[in-house]
Amino acid sequence: xxxxxREWREIxxxxxxxxxxxxxxxxxxxxxxxxxxxxxxxxxxxMERYDISEEGxxxxxxxxxxxxxxxxRMKPYAVGMVKTTDGVLLTGQIVDIDPHRIEIGMxxxxxxxxxxxDGESGVIHYGFKFVxxx
Amino acid sequence: MREVxxxxxxxTKFGELWDSSFRDIGLKxxxxxxxxxxxxxxxxxGMFIGNMASGRFIDQHHIGALIADYxxxxxxxxxxxxVEAGGASGGMAFRQGVMAVASGMHDMVIVGGxxxxxxxxxxxxxxxxxxTADQQWESSMGATMASLHAMIAKRCIHEGMATREEIAxxxxxxxxxAVDNPNAQFRRATKIESxxxxxxxxxxxxxxxxxxxxxxxxxxxxxxxxDAKKHTDKxxxxxxxxxxxxxxxxxQRNSILSFAATRVAAERAYARAGISAKDVSVAEVHDNYTxxxxxxxxxxxxxxxxxxxxAFLEGVTLTGGKMPINTSGxxxxxxxxxxxxxxxQIVELTHQMRGTADKRQIAKPRYGLxxxxxxxxxxxxxxxxxxx
Ligand SMILES: [Zn+2]
Numbered sequence: 001x002x003x004x005x006r007e008w009r010e011i012x013x014x015x016x017x018x019x020x021x022x023x024x025x026x027x028x029x030x031x032x033x034x035x036x037x038x039x040x041x042x043x044x045x046x047m048e049r050y051d052i053s054e055e056g057x058x059x060x061x062x063x064x065x066x067x068x069x070x071x072x073r074m075k076p077y078a079v080g081m082v083k084t085t086d087g088v089l090l091t092g093q094i095v096d097i098d099p100h101r102i103e104i105g106m107x108x109x110x111x112x113x114x115x116x117x118d119g120e121s122g123v124i125h126y127g128f129k130f131v132x133x134x
Numbered sequence: 135m136r137e138v139x140x141x142x143x144x145x146t147k148f149g150e151l152w153d154s155s156f157r158d159i160g161l162k163x164x165x166x167x168x169x170x171x172x173x174x175x176x177x178x179x180g181m182f183i184g185n186m187a188s189g190r191f192i193d194q195h196h197i198g199a200l201i202a203d204y205x206x207x208x209x210x211x212x213x214x215x216x217v218e219a220g221g222a223s224g225g226m227a228f229r230q231g232v233m234a235v236a237s238g239m240h241d242m243v244i245v246g247g248x249x250x251x252x253x254x255x256x257x258x259x260x261x262x263x264x265x266t267a268d269q270q271w272e273s274s275m276g277a278t279m280a281s282l283h284a285m286i287a288k289r290c291i292h293e294g295m296a297t298r299e300e301i302a303x304x305x306x307x308x309x310x311x312a313v314d315n316p317n318a319q320f321r322r323a324t325k326i327e328s329x330x331x332x333x334x335x336x337x338x339x340x341x342x343x344x345x346x347x348x349x350x351x352x353x354x355x356x357x358x359x360x361d362a363k364k365h366t367d368k369x370x371x372x373x374x375x376x377x378x379x380x381x382x383x384x385x386q387r388n389s390i391l392s393f394a395a396t397r398v399a400a401e402r403a404y405a406r407a408g409i410s411a412k413d414v415s416v417a418e419v420h421d422n423y424t425x426x427x428x429x430x431x432x433x434x435x436x437x438x439x440x441x442x443x444x445a446f447l448e449g450v451t452l453t454g455g456k457m458p459i460n461t462s463g464x465x466x467x468x469x470x471x472x473x474x475x476x477x478x479q480i481v482e483l484t485h486q487m488r489g490t491a492d493k494r495q496i497a498k499p500r501y502g503l504x505x506x507x508x509x510x511x512x513x514x515x516x517x518x519x520x521x522x
Contacts, residue, residue: 029386064336067281068264091277125274
């Protein structure tokens with residue numbers, strides 16, 4: 001079971017898709033990084049907070065039938081890679097739609113939802129999911 | 135640097151080995167390799183062991199010491215080092231062993247790979263496999279290892295790089311080849327329709343698109359090429375061992391239709407061996423999922439982009455075909471005891487290069503290539519063996 005601190009320190013990224021933008025080359029990263037992998041030393045102290053766009057479209061997805069019980073998700077569920085309007089790819093569940101009606105290119109937006117629970121008395125993990133942008 | 139040779143190989147049967155423990159299988163593969171090399175065991179001065187997750191599969195960390203102890207190597211105080219790189223643990227252990235001999239630090243090294251996966255239930259096993267993706271930003275968000283590969287497959291189909299039938303053909307190829315491998319977990323052929331109709335795991339992939347959960351171990355003995363003839367009439371030269379890294383998470387790549395780490399590791403290996411992809415006689419590739427086989431065949435340069443699927447579908451990659459891939463049965467049909475997989479690839483290629491692959495033997499082998507992958511292409515090793 002994960003500690004509360006492990007969950008808490010990731011809240012900006014998990015709840016609000018906060019990433020970083022490299023002040024040296026302008027590349028946007030999600031999750032946030034303290035070093036730009038391209039600029040390395042030249043990016044030190046220049047990584048700025050960047051709020052990733054909440055709008056995007058489905059780049060690819062899968063309907064998952066077989067997943068570890070620990071996740072306690074309703075099966076089947078859809079997981080996708082979404083390309084935001086910033087050009088950043090994110091991975092998360094696609095909800096509020098019949099999984100078999102999802103299509104590549106479908107417009108979606110990010111929302112905050114419950115992701116999973118560490119058992120009945122454990123930490124409840126929240127994070128972003130994608131919903132259709134009707 | 136010294137040239138290095140493989141002088142002995144051994145492996146256990148892969149599968150659900152209910153009556154064997156981790157210690158049993160690790161010891162058996164090592165004994166078989168030492169016997170094959172014609173050694174007593176006292177000549178060994180270094181050990182490298184590929185193992186992904188014994189800490190979670192059998193609650194045992196520190197397995198370098200465990201294997202050194204139970205194989206009798208600890209009585210000579212032989213150094214034992216465990217190597218972990220997700221699915222590439224075995225290939226990486228092999229590379230460490232080759233580097234140790236090439237550098238002159240060691241003169242006789244045994245490289246083992248072992249995984250005992252069936253001591254936990256299947257969901258636990260899959261959760262452990264999922265942890266080789268980015269736990270924080272992929273696995274815990276609901277992306278399983280199978281679904282990450284399924285998303286690659288979905289996009290490949292969308293962009294016309296492969297059809298569903300072509301992707302399924304990778305499984306058909308591995309199963310057909312495994313029929314002649316006595317160590318394989320599944321020794322029966324399958325059909326395209328059976329793969330496509332198999333129960334859904336992560337759409338579009340079904341159960342027959344995914345490598346099984348397996349127990350097993352494999353081992354190889356390495357020494358300087360100049361000493362190899364003292365031990366065997368049929369040494370096999372290690373022409374190259376290369377390794378490349380990429381982002382841990384799949385979504386951070388420029389492209390998910392190709393594994394850049396495979397391309398780069400292959401370029402480095404071909405340059406070191408002084409050959410090109412067209413010189414490869416036989417390849418063992420990491421088909422943990424069918425789509426991985428398509429990507430591998432293209433990224434290694436064995437087929438052009440968009441043409442690997444057709445080759446699998448038309449049987450070009452069968453043991454008797456023009457470009458044999460996974461004559462062992464690959465991960466899909468020989469089995470995938472994770473840490474053992476990369477070492478088992480070297481065992482198969484050594485048999486091919488020696489001409490001792492029995493019914494799986496290909497004609498006139500010269501170069502054999504092994505590709506071993508960790509995560510979704512986050513770490514890749516490419517090794518090339520040469521018949522001499
Ligand atoms: Zn930068």
